[in-house]
Amino acid sequence: MEEVVVVTPGEVLGKATQVRAGRGAYVAPHNNLVYASLTGLRRTLSPPPNSPDQRPTVEVTGHKAHGAVPQPGSLVIARVTRVTTRMASADIMCVGPKSVREKFTGIIRQQDVRATEIDKVDMHLSYRPGDVVKALVLFFLTWFVDKLSLGDARAYYLSTAKNELGVVSAESTAVK
Known part of the structure; x- marks a missing residue:
């Protein structure tokens, strides 16, 4: 069973070489780390078996109904x-x-x-x-x-x- 972890904006979720940024997360280009962009629950999703990129996706689901979240480039x-x-x-x-x-x-x-x-x-x-x-x-x-x-x-x-x-x-x- 997956561990439920509450994260806050700016918290490091992993290295971009090891995980992909999903909803509620982003990659900082200056250090290649994945950060949370909102307060919520951290989830790690397995990649599809036939995907060329086999890194898991890390996402943050907000404590409120998940609305739009600014990301670098938005x-x-x-x-x-x-x-x-x-x-x-x-x-x-x-x-x-x-x-x-x-x-x-x-x-x-x-x-x-x-x-x-x-x-x-x-x-x-x-x-x-x-x-x-x-x-x-x-x-x-x-x-x-x-x-x-x-x-x-x-x-x-x-x-x-x-x-x-x-x-x-x-x-x-x-x-x-």
Whole structure:
């Protein structure tokens, strides 16, 4: 019988050379480890007997009904919650076409706003709280600690540095 193990976001599930990342898990390209991307139960699934890749698949099934989970490389829709001189914080609302059921925090760093003239990016001119952005998930940081809030223990680094990404909805600053 398989051992039931509860895991949390950022917990190492194995080496990518030994296991494949399934739902609720992802491979970090910088160290080739498989990490949990949500809190839930870890399961290891055997590969099909005729599969050329005989590594087992490790997945995390959320404690809530399994909703969409951001993964590195995913396109997301997020609402900007706070803007500082070096970054913008956002709540991820959708991963691809699916809405999320858990709260996921995204961070857009100054260097990830656009592809050119990065040194000239003014975060306050690029985003405002309430803006809705389309972004690409770069990677997941487990122990993100912001100097102001000292709160979030996890965050997804996001990028809007492609033509098809960026603010998709914003409120006018004009007086009504």
